[in-house]
Amino acid sequence: MLTHYARPSIEMKGGTTFHFIDTSPAEALAAAREAAGGLDVRIGGGPATIRQFLAADLIDHMHIVLVPIVLGRGERLWDGSEGLEERFDVEAVSSPSGVTHLTFTRR
Secondary structure (H helix, E strand, O other), X not given: OEOOOOEEEEEOOOOOEEEEEOOOHHHHHHHHHHHHOOOOOOOOOOHHHHHHHHHOOOOOEEEEEEOOOOXXXXXXXXXXXXXXXXXXXXXXXXXXXXXXXXXXXXX
């Protein structure tokens, strides 16, 4: 897990272990790829984390779910992400509930 400060790893029941590292997105992705042993790596996090990985051009496929709730606070995902449509094919699918699924696939 990419964090602002390193801390001891946590081992969960079932064998999953979470390692906490304070490093760049590129270094975190390299460590995750090595740990995955050739399998896919998924990045989860808030807007700041996603923006960092997008800015470093480290995302090949992204699925964002937009829920129509206005809270008036929090971090904005799209700030500073101009030009995404030039790097990704974008598909939007809306559901009757108002939730919109955005899929970004690297061109």
